[in-house]
Amino acid sequence: MTGVAVFGAKGRMGSEVCRAVEAAEGLSLVAALDVDDDLAAAASAEVVVDFTSPDAVMRNLSWCIEHGKHAVVGTTGFTEDRLDVLRDQLAEHPGVGVLVAANFSIGAVLMMHFAAQAAAFYESVEIIELHHPNKVDAPSGTAAATARRVAAARAAAALSAPPDATTQELAGARGASVEGVRVHSVRLRGLVAHQEVLFGAEGETLTIRHDSLDRASFMPGVIAGVRAVGERPGLTIGIEQILGVG
Ligand SMILES: NC(=O)C1=CN([C@@H]2O[C@H](COP(=O)(O)OP(=O)(O)OC[C@H]3O[C@@H](n4cnc5c(N)ncnc54)[C@H](OP(=O)(O)O)[C@@H]3O)[C@@H](O)[C@H]2O)C=CC1
Numbered sequence: 038m039t040g041v042a043v044f045g046a047k048g049r050m051g052s053e054v055c056r057a058v059e060a061a062e063g064l065s066l067v068a069a070l071d072v073d074d075d076l077a078a079a080a081s082a083e084v085v086v087d088f089t090s091p092d093a094v095m096r097n098l099s100w101c102i103e104h105g106k107h108a109v110v111g112t113t114g115f116t117e118d119r120l121d122v123l124r125d126q127l128a129e130h131p132g133v134g135v136l137v138a139a140n141f142s143i144g145a146v147l148m149m150h151f152a153a154q155a156a157a158f159y160e161s162v163e164i165i166e167l168h169h170p171n172k173v174d175a176p177s178g179t180a181a182a183t184a185r186r187v188a189a190a191r192a193a194a195a196l197s198a199p200p201d202a203t204t205q206e207l208a209g210a211r212g213a214s215v216e217g218v219r220v221h222s223v224r225l226r227g228l229v230a231h232q233e234v235l236f237g238a239e240g241e242t243l244t245i246r247h248d249s250l251d252r253a254s255f256m257p258g259v260i261a262g263v264r265a266v267g268e269r270p271g272l273t274i275g276i277e278q279i280l281g282v283g
Pocket residue numbers: 044045046047048049050051070071072073088089090091093097110111112113114138139140141142174178255
């Protein structure tokens with residue numbers, strides 16, 4: 038049995054993860070912790086799953102790494118600087134694995150993969166991400182990750198900036214620029230997690246869309262991550278390799 042602790046256990050994702058861990062063969066939920074709980078209650082866990090908040094996650098991960106716990110992290114808000122901090126901490130604890138993934142749903146992983154493949158072929162690209170209105174971060178981690186991958190593919194194909202004649206703009210009307218890719222964030226009651234990547238060339242467009250209609254969509258990826266993280270010391274970004282995508 039692999040002992041699993043969940044941080045953020047009372048949240049929308051954490052509560053679903055607790056149920057998924059309890060239902061998974063070979064996994065045992067040994068701690069379900071939320072804000073203000075003592076992390077020491079996770080002492081018997083082999084793997085910690087963190088779905089908390091961008092403000093809390095780095096402190097939680099420091100505790101995990103120092104205490105030799107592998108971690109599966111869905112919390113968003115990761116920058117390159119934050120990932121470098123994790124790499125440095127992990128270098129001092131070589132047996133520990135941390136998996137950080139902006140999105141654990143198979144469809145979102147495929148959407149990002151297909152977008153990276155398409156990126157070299159289109160002059161124009163923009164991303165629209167749409168989420169429930171309780172989400173605290175914008176743009177979403179998935180949109181930021183997609184934009185970075187699209188930007189890398191465009192750079193490799195020597196594409197210049199997408200055409201855009203805008204010279205007069207109400208602040209925010211053209212969205213945020215993530216490495217030169219425009220990202221627009223919609224927050225709407227009734228939504229869960231959705232994203233469109235729009236590509237355009239002369240006379241045609243291509244839209245790649247993914248919808249998470251229920252948080253159950255993230256659970257197979259989280260459980261696969263829990264099972265795999267102990268065999269992957271150091272930092273793993275995304276679940277592509279674990280799922281065999283790409
Ligand atoms: N990678 C993926 O596939 C997905 C990632 N996410 C990300 O997961 C994160 C959580 O999302 P969601 O579940 O919707 O958010 P919620 O706000 O519903 O849940 C977060 C929970 O964590 C608690 N919390 C805050 N700080 C701590 C702490 N230091 N220790 C333990 N618990 C803490 C919160 O308590 P309180 O409310 O009292 O502050 C809350 O109960 C977000 O960053 C989101 O973007 C979401 C969906 C999928």
